[in-house]
Amino acid sequence: MTRLRFVTRFCAALAAFWLPVIACSASGDGNGNTTRNGEGGQSATGAGAGSSSSSGGDDFGGDIGLTSSGPGGGPPADAGHQTTCDDEGNCTCINIASIGHEGVWGPCSSDSTTALQNWLNTQSTAQVDNYNREKPTLTPEFLAKYDVILLQWMVTKGAQNDDGQPWQFTPDEVKALEDWVNGGGGLIALSGYQCNGQGCMIHDVTATNQLLSFADIQFNADGVLDPARTGCPNCNCWGGPVPLGGSLPGSVGTWNQDTPIGKDIRSVGAYIARSIKSTTATVDCTDGTNNFAVHKEVGKGHVVAYGDEWVTYSGQWLGTAACLNPQMYMDPNSPCYERSASQVFQISQFWYNAIKYAASSVECFTIEDPAIIN
Structure with a gap:
């Protein structure tokens, strides 16, 4: 297990959160190291393959600034959470x-997620445990250490073009997760990590759907938001993904400004996503046929599901990647002028919204960031 340290400074008086909020004294059990795997992404030069791993050690080049408003300028306090x-x-x-x-x-088909990790690591009073190589056992004791759980690509291999087999959870583990959410836990689920070829096997929905079964939220085994199918003339400007929402060329769908997840989001990039089905969840983003983001209150807890993983990639956070020429963003004659991913997508707003909603049972944090609308 790799633990990621988050140094975000939030205000106690505001119930505004930015990152997954979890139990104050977590010392995660289980095994896991941080490795990142996804679908064959299309970059400015086309699709390809690449891999990366991260322990959150690189510098994050963003401009997110957090300030503490606790007593004496220190961190805020919150009932039930010891700082x-x-x-x-x-x-x-x-x-x-x-x-x-x-x-x-991700962009250039070889991106990492270190920017997201460093955003968390350097600007949050949260602490993250990663379980990414071996499946942890979901017991009440394990879950009690956390306020928010992020479900990612739960497979045995997690390599490019090779998922391995889906992790399997027992009925007792699913019931433990259900009880934890009902008691106030926050659950965020992503999908769409790999597979866009004809006849390929989609494994990233299997374990996730098993764990979400109690919430009436399921990912479909499909491949929506493929720029090869939707048509996206300038997708190379931001590394390949389809603009989900907004008015960019080739954009698809709309973010619901009246929901806690969709509010203040115009567009984010998505590539080979999974659509979502639910009869009871509130839809946050849709094209009228396919739902891409939903949320639901379950007991005292909250569940968020989003059908893609491109919101985790560094190239989307920073607007930079090895295959992208930064000059095209500065040339007024270029179709990519001022259209890098960091300029056209609201990635930090998406995470702020998702975590604020998922972690609504914890009120010891807020965030000051000019890119985020509270």
């Missing part, structure tokens, strides 16, 4: 578990 700080001033109040491999495709 602790080390000698360097890194404070922890909540804990998150990321379960499953992370994606490895």
